[in-house]
Amino acid sequence: MLRDQTALCRRLVLFAFCFVSGLITVAADSPYRFFDWTVTYGDIYPLGVRQQGILINGQFPGPDIYSVTNDNLVINVHNNLAEPFLLSWNGVQMRKNSFQDGVYGTNCPIPPGKNFTYIFQVKDQIGSFFYFPSLAFHKAAGGFGGIRILSRPLIPVPFPEPSGDFTVLIGDWYKTKHSVLKAVLDSGRRLMFPDGILINGRGPNGASFTVEKGKTYRFRISNVGLEHSLNFRIQGHQLKLVEVEGTHTVQTTYSSIDVHVGQSYSVLVTMDQPARDYYFAVSTRFTSKVLTSTAVLHYSNSARPVSGPIPSGPTTDINWSINQARTIRTNLTASGPRPNPQGSYHYGQINVTRTIKLVSSAAIIKRKQRYGVNGVSFIPAVDGTPLKVADYFGIPGIFRVGSIPDSPTGRGLVLDTAVMGSDYRGFIEIVFENRENIVQSWHLDGYNFWVVGMDGGKWSPASRKEYNLVDAVSRCTTQVYPNSWTAIYISLDNVGMWNLRTEFWARQYLGQQFYLRVFTPIKSPRDEYPMPANALLCGRAAH
Structure with missing residues (x-):
């Protein structure tokens, strides 16, 4: 076994070396981390009944990825399913490298019985993210796991090193086969x-986290579910937000x-309560029927098992959630992963070159429910050619830039293969306007953006007077409250x-997404x- 692992590592090192030396220049002090994953189906029992799940190396959820800013990740994925498969990396920016994004518009699926090696650098990033399968509604079967990117040793972090670091993957779930x-x-x-x-692939009280009294721990919470907003809380303990x-x-x-x-948060929790066991509680938000699940926070010297009522969630008033969202702001005094500290990039002083307004659409087309954005429901290219691959080879007829309007x-x-054109180095404003009675959630691959404003009603140019142009939080997924709007700024660098998509996975599958083509006519590895x-x-790229 050791000989086989050594041989695998040597092959991957050689492959990575050839790839990097032939295509890009990577800093000599940026190490490589190697992962060899086999994707299979297997029996899982998360809600007490047997169902088919997607396992990675036999695990559900899949293994965590541990890395440090600027690490190069080499992830060899063997597809042992009987159908094509792809993994995508929610929040990892893939700087200049959308070929590794792992969604339908950028990558050819991994065929059954074959493998593909993702190679990308977590360039200038820190934080908490997750990966997930992006095709064929596989996300409803598992195949997801946590990603953590730690700061480099010489970069100060704005809080003492915690005594432990936990991944907490939460999400709504069906007993029905995907x-x-x-x-x-x-x-x-x-x-x-x-x-x-x-919670971490288990139903009520199936997951547990062991801690020591008096110590402080970091919990990285990601909503990997299919549709519903969730509220997270720990019985008798306070949550100090430190990273989004x-x-x-x-x-x-x-x-x-x-x-x-689709969102991820990091909180610090100090174990300052009497030694016993406490509930983690997670509940659906803004649903007529409230689902709740629990895990156990176990003090190592616990004298009592978990007991008492499960802590209740906050008021169902939407304003509670809006007010909380507005308090989440960037720490301008903290160092960041890039050469300039966070906050030194004065986004509020940059002229916006373009405003895009996005509104969800829905209709019955050919007797089937479809969803879209700005009146366009995304359909893949008929012949299966990924948009990025077609763009690279100049294959005509796969997509049309401008097939989705700005408003x-x-x-x-x-129905169309929706692609919106944009210029490299542009600085744009996107307004998500929600005309429905549900909370929406939107994500953009390849980028973080500043969430500069959100409010009820319809957006108008006068709404800009209320924007936060100083310390808005920078993130890759944002919510839009019922009959409300959310505005973001993006530097197209x-x-x-x-892929710009809804995180409501059924709607995404039924067309509520499109691709933002950030383009420069200059072909240089400095840019891409x-x-x-x-x-x-x-x-058509295979012919």
């Missing part, structure tokens, strides 16, 4: 309400935190083809790395 859920969507119907909430999706935050203390689908047109929903030597080719 392929059946997919068939429901393919038939044009909507999914039923989920069956429960999982790669940004050190003002250290505000909360009794509970709303984590909307809603009022026309009916249409990452060339590539980037060439296609990797090991890239899989499919569709």
Whole structure:
């Protein structure tokens, strides 16, 4: 076994060396971390009944990725499923390297029985993120895991090193097999309400976290679910927020935190209560039926098992959540992973070059439910050619830049391979306007953006007077409250083809997404790395 692992590492090192030396220049002090993952189906029992889950190296959830700023990650993924598979990296920016993003528009799927090696650098990043399977509604079967990117040793962190560091993956879950859920969507119907909430892949009191009295621990909480916002809290303990999706935050203390689908938060918790066991509690937010699940916080010298009522969540008043969201701000005194400290980039003093307004759309098309953005419901290219691959080789007829407008047109929903063009180095404003009675959640691959404003009603240019232009939080996923709007600023400094999508996975699957093509006519590895030597080719690119 040791001989086989050594041989694998040598092959991966050689491959990585050839890749890097042939395509890009990487700092000599940026180490490589190697992962060899096998993806299979297996029986899991998260809610007490047997169902088919997606395992990585036999684990559900999958293994955590531990890394440090600027590490190069080499992740060899063997697909032992009977269908194509891809992994995507929620929040990892893939600087100049959208070929590694792992979504339909950028990568050819890994065929059954084959493997693909992702190679990317966590360039200038810190923080808490997660990975997940992006195709065929696989996300409803598992295949997800945590990602943590630690600061380099010489970069100060704005809090003492905690005594422990835990990944907490929370999300809504169905007992129904993922392929059946997919068939429901393919038939044009909507999914039923989920069956429960999982905490690290387990149902009520299935997960536990062992701590020592008097010490402080970091909990990295990610909502890896399919649709619902969740509230996280710990019985008898306070949560000090310190980081959101790669940004050190003002250290505000909360009794509970709303984590909307696709989002990640880091909190510090001090074990300052009597030695016993306490509930972790996670509940759905803003749903007529409230689902709650629990885990156990176990003091190592605990004298009593968990007991008492499960701590209740906050008021259902949407304003409670909005007010909490507005208190999440960037810590301007903290050092960051980039050469300049966080906050020295004065985003509020940059002229916006373009405003884009995005509104969700829904309609029945050919007797099937579809969702879209600005009147366009995304469909993949007919021949299966990824958009990024087609763009790289100049293959015509795969997509049309401008096939989705900058603002809603009022026309009916249409099907198209939606791509929005944008210029490298532009500085843009995107306004998400929610005209529904649900909380929406939106994510952009390849970027963090500043969440500069959110409020009820419709957005207008006068709304800019209320923007936070000093210390808005920088993140990659944002919520939009019912009948409300959220505005973000983005510096388009990452060339590539980037997926902008709803994090409501059924809607994403049914077309509520598009690709933002950040383009420069100059072909230089300083701006974008060439296609990797090991890239899989499919569709018209394979001919």
